[in-house]
Amino acid sequence: MRQDWRGLPVTTGRAETVEAIDRFTAEFLGYGQEAGVIVPAASADPGCALAQTLAGALHLFLENAEAPRLAAPFLAAAESGAADVTAREREHLAAARAWAAGDTATAAERYAAVARAHPRDLLAAKFAQYHFFNLGRLDEHLAVAEIAAAANGDVAWSHGMLAFGLEQCHRLPEAERAGRRAVEMMADEPWAHHAVAHVMETQGRLDEGIAWLEGFAPLWQRCNSFMLTHNWWHLALFRIDREEPGAALDIYDRHVWGVWKQYSQDQVNAASLLWRLELRGADVGERWRDLADHVEARGAEHVEPFLDLHYVYALARGERREAFATFMESLRRYAVAAPPRWREVALPAAEGVVAHAQGDMRGAFAKLDPLAARWGEIGGSHAQRDLFVQTWLDAALRSGQGNAVRRVLEARAAARPAISVHRRQLAEGSLRS
Numbered sequence: 049m050r051q052d053w054r055g056l057p058v059t060t061g062r063a064e065t066v067e068a069i070d071r072f073t074a075e076f077l078g079y080g081q082e083a084g085v086i087v088p089a090a091s092a093d094p095g096c097a098l099a100q101t102l103a104g105a106l107h108l109f110l111e112n113a114e115a116p117r118l119a120a121p122f123l124a125a126a127e128s129g130a131a132d133v134t135a136r137e138r139e140h141l142a143a144a145r146a147w148a149a150g151d152t153a154t155a156a157e158r159y160a161a162v163a164r165a166h167p168r169d170l171l172a173a174k175f176a177q178y179h180f181f182n183l184g185r186l187d188e189h190l191a192v193a194e195i196a197a198a199a200n201g202d203v204a205w206s207h208g209m210l211a212f213g214l215e216q217c218h219r220l221p222e223a224e225r226a227g228r229r230a231v232e233m234m235a236d237e238p239w240a241h242h243a244v245a246h247v248m249e250t251q252g253r254l255d256e257g258i259a260w261l262e263g264f265a266p267l268w269q270r271c272n273s274f275m276l277t278h279n280w281w282h283l284a285l286f287r288i289d290r291e292e293p294g295a296a297l298d299i300y301d302r303h304v305w306g307v308w309k310q311y312s313q314d315q316v317n318a319a320s321l322l323w324r325l326e327l328r329g330a331d332v333g334e335r336w337r338d339l340a341d342h343v344e345a346r347g348a349e350h351v352e353p354f355l356d357l358h359y360v361y362a363l364a365r366g367e368r369r370e371a372f373a374t375f376m377e378s379l380r381r382y383a384v385a386a387p388p389r390w391r392e393v394a395l396p397a398a399e400g401v402v403a404h405a406q407g408d409m410r411g412a413f414a415k416l417d418p419l420a421a422r423w424g425e426i427g428g429s430h431a432q433r434d435l436f437v438q439t440w441l442d443a444a445l446r447s448g449q450g451n452a453v454r455r456v457l458e459a460r461a462a463a464r465p466a467i468s469v470h471r472r473q474l475a476e477g478s479l480r481s
């Protein structure tokens with residue numbers, strides 16, 4: 049029995065395995081590129097159930113149809129040694145097994161249980177946050193971060209986790225304080241850069257947001273593709289809201305699309321950016337084509353509703369008629385037996401965004417309008433999901449139904465007065481109704 053960097057027992061006789069678990073933890077919490085260190089460490093120490101479990105979990109973060117198959121041998125190896133490990137290690141395994149089986153609600157709850165019983169286990173807290181975030185269970189996403197931050201106040205990452213949890217629960221001043229605290233402790237804390245950017249985005253602080261993110265951008269070069277492309281995506285959002293589509297497209301070309309074109313989150317960041325640019329009337333040229341090539345190569349998979357909506361929009365805008373027809377057919381079949389959010393939200397949302405992508409604004413509005421109160425269930429952050437609200441508003445305005453969304457337009461203009469598109473949309477809605 050040895051101890052990791054937080055003093056938590058790890059069942060192994062090998063010091064190198066614990067070093068690899070510590071390194072994996074640092075890379076994972078810090079969004080580095082070397083989280084894969086856990087895979088050879090697990091292979092070198094087949095008797096360490098925790099190393100096996102974490103290697104399995106890392107594969108699940110691939111967020112593709114292959115991930116459970118790749119994770120399976122590691123989770124099976126962990127299972128065979130699970131009789132002689134601690135309760136914490138057994139719970140990690142149970143959570144990862146639920147996750148591999150597609151039961152992400154159970155995974156979230158079991159990781160949260162580990163974090164409550166062992167508050168110094170930052171990985172359990174981070175994994176629980178990931179799942180609660182995808183499920184739209186944001187109070188629990190925050191609660192687990194509060195536990196982690198209280199027990200790990202000396203670790204900058206814990207304040208970054210707390211900052212994002214607070215932001216997602218609309219506690220913006222506290223979120224900004226926690227994020228700035230993380231950055232004061234460790235400038236190279238990209239998740240805290242990100243959390244504070246969310247606050248500035250929500251409050252429409254465009255110039256501050258650009259200055260904040262540009263100041264840290266050189267540090268993201270060491271980050272994994274999700275964090276690198278996502279923080280640049282946030283910078284592009286500020287540029288779009290400042291009516292600078294050329295600058296946003298430049299960010300797309302240089303930093304958002306092209307890092308790891310096969311990865312789910314890279315594809316989502318790219319699709320979201322092109323989609324938002326087109327909603328503002330920008331010409332994105334031929335850019336959908338390459339993105340659609342890579343989305344099409346995934347085949348039809350249904351890992352998270354939030355991902356599917358981006359995939360299907362990219363296929364439709366890339367004019368892959370056969371691929372998106374196949375994808376929609378597969379989604380319809382999957383939604384029948386999947387948890388209700390797939391059938392009641394993801395499927396009509398997919399039909400709605402495809403209608404929008406094809407220029408059928410009346411059809412898009414009819415599908416998206418009933419979902420106004422349910423977007424939280426598909427996962428993603430408020431800033432990310434705002435894309436679907438923007439699409440719904442665009443469909444309303446372009447089909448002459450501006451009156452139906454006038455109150456929402458007014459609220460958006462009041463909440464972020466610095467952003468001129470809201471005033472333009474209000475004027476447009478008034479003219480047409």
Ligand SMILES: [Fe+2]
Pocket residue numbers: 242246278282429431
């Ligand atoms: Fe974000």
